[in-house]
Amino acid sequence: EPEVTQTPSHQVTQMGQEVILRCVPISNHLYFYWYRQILGQKVEFLVSFYNNEISEKSEIFDDQFSVERPDGSNFTLKIRSTKLEDSAMYFCASRQRGGDTDTQYFGPGTRLTVL
């Protein structure tokens, strides 16, 4: 069964550094998402992406964040200048258009630790 994959599984970075989290959505999916979960808190929506543009973003998704689908298979989340409070588990998800239209399939997550 096809799965969403994410790399790396764990990223440690210094405050102020840029990080790029990578996701490979399921191949015939057209809608892509990033969520995050700070330790002990809810899974929170960050951004949704369709047709090469952001379709919705939360207030968390400020100018420090950006998303890109650089090559038709990868979907990336960039944090320009990381802060301590960006430490969290980041989940990528994808959804197919048509059929099972409203089920989002999640990747295993990237644990980001900002020191």
Next chain:
Amino acid sequence: AQSVSQHNHHVILSEAASLELGCNYSYGGTVNLFWYVQYPGQHLQLLLKYFSGDPLVKGIKGFEAEFIKSKFSFNLRKPSVQWSDTAEYFCAVTSYNTDKLIFGTGTRLQVFP
């Protein structure tokens, strides 16, 4: 704003006990409802979902959930849990004008043999 409440934060059961996890949401319009499960060290997996039709939905691994519109609830049930059901369970909702998932805080289930 929409929100999802899961009142049971941590549930401890013995094998073969029955399970019911509560989920309430706060949106009055048309909603889609989901239960996701996260086994230790694994990613979020869909257990079951409700879009329309029969309010009693059956999912994988013997789980079911009932949508009660008048109570804004979508409780998850399993008649007899197994040790392998030990995991974190998340209720989530989307509504007609957005496809972002709004999650509850999750319920940690521990099942002892």
